[in-house]
Amino acid sequence: xxxxxxxxxxxxxxxxxxxxxxxxxxxxxxxxxxxxxxxxxxxxxxxxxxxxxxxxxxxxxxxxxxxxxxxxxxxxxxxxxxxxxxxxxxxxxxxxxxxxxxxxxxxxxxxxxxxx
Numbered sequence: 259x260x261x262x263x264x265x266x267x268x269x270x271x272x273x274x275x276x277x278x279x280x281x282x283x284x285x286x287x288x289x290x291x292x293x294x295x296x297x298x299x300x301x302x303x304x305x306x307x308x309x310x311x312x313x314x315x316x317x318x319x320x321x322x323x324x325x326x327x328x329x330x331x332x333x334x335x336x337x338x339x340x341x342x343x344x345x346x347x348x349x350x351x352x353x354x355x356x357x358x359x360x361x362x363x364x365x366x367x368x369x370x371x372x373x374x
Contacts, residue, residue, distance in 0.1 A: 296330035296368025299323065300361050303334030306341045330368025334360045 303310055314331040317323035336356075343353050 293369060293372065295324060295327040296372060297365055299327035299331035300334045300364035300368060303331035303364060304336075304340070304357065304361075306336070306338050308337070311335050324368075324372050326368040326371030326373075329371055330364040333364035333367055336360060 299314060302314065311332055314323060314328055318325065318328040340353065340357065343356065
């Protein structure tokens, strides 16, 4: 399907962006040991495909990302699910509701684990 092909093209562009930014820059952006870290990681988790989860996991195993922030990013990552919703023209209200629920859940879980 042509709509899905365009969606996958967008995914590869985002994946290239992650590689261009680099893990070091990303770890600096994520503000190690800061309460904003899970929020930023949750936003980063919205990047579709597995690239975001791989980068978050690598940062966690390198000690540059807290466990709570890792969870925040993993919770918000819906793989290609959000792209499919967008490309197949799901109701914007449903897309935004889904993203909001994922984001809030990710941030709450992330901050909760950081505070433990």
